[in-house]
Amino acid sequence: MERIDQIKKEFFEHASQVSMPEHLEELRIRFLGRKGKVTEAFAMIKDIAPEVRPRFGSGLNQLKKELEAHYEELKARLEASTESDERLDVTLPGRRPFTGRKHPLLKIADEIKDIFHSFGFTIEDGPEIETDHYNFEALNIPRSHPARAMQDTLYITEDVVLRTHTSPVQIRVMEERKPPIRMIAPGRVYRRDTPDATHSPFFHQVEGLVVGESVTFADLKGVIQAFAHRMFGKEARVRFRPSFFPFTEPSAEYDVWFNGKWMEISGAGMVHPNVFRSVGIDPEKYSGYAFGMGIDRVAMLKYNIRDIRLFFDNDMRFLRQF
């Protein structure tokens, strides 16, 4: 039993000296290690008189527990003290990676596409340089039509134009596929407009087309309303006004109530029978609606941008805000 007290005394003497991790490790090896004093003492048990053996054994167990606990405490204290010595300046800036981001206009286009895709629309694509036929004739805009003046056109040749709207994709899809059709076609379009805050000679539209049996004007209003709710929130109201497009009849202009104002988004209407005829769809059997929207316009509304040119200057100080 003296031996136990002696080990204990020696341990605490040494322990009081410990100030560095190495010393602590030394202490552990000397007392608690495989060849340490406590282990040695356990080995002595067999030499001890049987009558005192149990008491010695339990005393030794208790000693081991006590020393281990003290060791752990020392270790924790030591770790705490070494950590607090080194102070980081957490206010210094970190090493930031350069993150890639998408263009605000294309982010809005992605959003619009996602909404219509979730509505069951396919996403279609068509050439930006189009024939007069697809851009005008097939859309019920013959050469002598006054509406040709509405869209001041950029020509490549007399019969080839920079498309003035995404509507030619309607024609291409209807030529290719039979109803029912539900599609959108986002893309770039061109007009002979001098650039200013609200005009750009190129801008971006999403065309929509639905053709089937008994598709109605009420359905058109419904899909636009559903879109406005998804895009602008549940409070968004939609207003429809009569308008004129040669390829739809009745034609409508629709506005969305956003940020306390009616904002004009674009046009829509029921597909004109002449358009159906030009692609060989029977207007007596099928009906359909088409709509368009300006992606640039929606993006300007959403982000509160007043000058369309900001999108195409590509100023990093602008782009990195999105």
Add this chain to the structure above:
Amino acid sequence: MKISYNWLKDYLDIDLSPEELAEQITNAGLEVEEIITTVQALNNVVVGKILSCEKHPDADKLSICKVSDGEEEFPVICGAPNVAVGQSIPFAKVGARLPVGLKIKKAKIRGVESIGMICSREELALEDHSDGIWALENAPAPGTDFNEVLKEHSDVIFDLFITANRADCFSHIGIAREIAAFVDKAIRLPEVTVKENATKKITEALSVDIEYSAGCPRYAARVIENVSIGESPEWLRERLEAVGLRPINNVVDVTNYVLYELGQPLHAFDYDTIAGSRIIVRSSKAGETFVTLDDKERTLPENTVMICDAEKAVAIGGIMGGQNSEVSSKTTTILLESAYFDPRHIITSSRKLGLMTDASQRFEKGTDYANVIFALDRAAAMIAELAGGDILKGHLDAYPHPIAPVTVELDLSRVNKILGSALEDAEIIELLSRVQLNFDKGRVSVPSYRHDIKLDIDLIEEVARLKNYDNLPTSVYEPLSLEQPVRLREVTFRLLRDALTHVGLQEVFTNSMISEKQLIALEEKEPVKILNPISDDLAFMRQSIYSGLLPVVSYNVNRHQNMIRLFEIGRVFNRSKEELPEQPTRIAIVLSGLRAPQNWTVGEEAVDFYDLKGVLEGFFNEIHLDNIRFILYSESSLYQKHHAAEIFYGNIKVGSCGLFSKETCKRFGINQAVYGAELDYDVIEKSLNRELKYQTIPRFPYIEKDVAFVVDKTMTAEEVMSLIRKYGGRLLTDIEVFDVYEGEKIASGKKSIAFRLRFQSLERTLKDSEVEQVFRKIIKKADQVHGIPIRDQ
């Protein structure tokens, strides 16, 4: 098109405020773009009377006036040519602030005191330009607050956007008719009494022959003698100014007034210039030229409608009059024309001539052929009244093939079928009748001014419009039960843009129309040129995305942006033999400036080729496109020689990349190194592996061995690696370059490349000895077969 609220009230009783009216008009499909109030409230402006008026002793053009405000007299200097004793005028007293921004103070002008100002209409913001002061007619007593006078002149102007189909709405009567339909009232047409005071009959003075009725179905005329050309009265001038027209003289002003009232363009000729008392309407002759009112000689396109006398042409029908027959201050006899021209003829000639007028724009959309005589009489009566003429007895009306009224068949059930509504037949019929579309036994008669109604669908639109779109039912949108597949192109587009942003590139979006200077061709192909560009800066279509990206680099460098990492996906255009040009999609990347964002822990290093290559490798890895090879590319002048690579996927060229040459940078005004890559979207799309399959992760440890070879400077790392691979066999799973050294420690013309080789097996733990054996073999073969020694330690 500007519409005056006061003017509208001539034809319709309106109970709505201007704002309410604007909303009503917009709902009718005639969008009100702006509401303009013509009069602004004034302070310190009263009616003044000019008591005396003398020449300023030191200035020719100035007068010294004595003006009374009813109580006091003020000396006022006035520079207007029309100032005279006895006039009642708007008198701005000291302290007045005029709507044009002028503040009235006491002043000395050339030594003479001036207290107050005599105003013109311009200074009161009533018109854009005045030639003199405003001499009031029937003025109230001096001292009356001028706002009282203005009340009579106050008006609200609606600026309307009228769609091309609604030709009938390009007039006040037309708009009144529309409003009437929505408020369910009737309009009042102006009362016209033609006093034919002259003793002569028109048949004694004129004959009209239409030789080209395809271009001009109807031509009517009257002749008015003894007119005196002069200024129009104030009310008329004011109305024309309100709708944005400049008053000219009483005859021209009347024709313009009737144009804006009824929508019928009229033309007044000086009758004495018309040879042979004849009007002949014919088509233009090949190569014919004509001098129009604006003094321009024009070559006439074929099939242009010409108005001629016995000897010569006097007007381009429906487009513009001729200089040779213009009404002047000396004109005494007027030949007044009211006609209906064929819209297609007008649109074609107007386009070809590049000449658009108020008249041509109305004729090309279609005017009211049934209203030709009413408009003629209206104008003749007004001219007689305002210019004091005598109207010859009778009118001429050449109308060889009268136009048959239009009727359209309508199956009433189709209305609800298209609109998704449940309108009763009676309601449909009633709605249509509000715009004079009268339904009778399955057919609807269309008024002569509604050129837009040809089919039943046009009638259905009218029903919807009159019902108001917002009052029609709206379906609850039900998505299709079957999910539509996403098109491959869209999947690729998202995938690639995600990958490009993941490797730290900012997406940009640039114009595809560029200047000749911006043209960059990566292949030998001709650019697409725009026939009628907006400007020289936008005259070509880009052949490379670089054409748009490099200006963005320059723009941002000039704005002190020090880290530029951009990409864009878009179409490029090349001329082709097909009808349409080639329009492939390309991906372009540019890097310039710093390698990493500025930070206190790192130095500022500029990007180099390996930053670009790293971005590309990261991108290809992200989209799982392995097997990409870079091969030195020295042919292109776009890139700096020996600093560019062609990129291959297997044997297919994907694109190119490199450091832009100095000349290229200079062309875009850039003074720092710019690296770029342009890739073929379609090749990438076709090569994508869309079905990824799991690969076993090795369970057994690997062994790594390092070796450095000394090779000729011109030898590429790829060449060394391929021979390592050749002798490394199956166990060699990976090679990494960890150092490249050139310098004094090795022979000149040589370099050392250090590789770390990894050996691993999927089936078992490799033994050191077997790896050592392979490693030795590589070194031995490199030396013995290829003459490539290892570097001495």
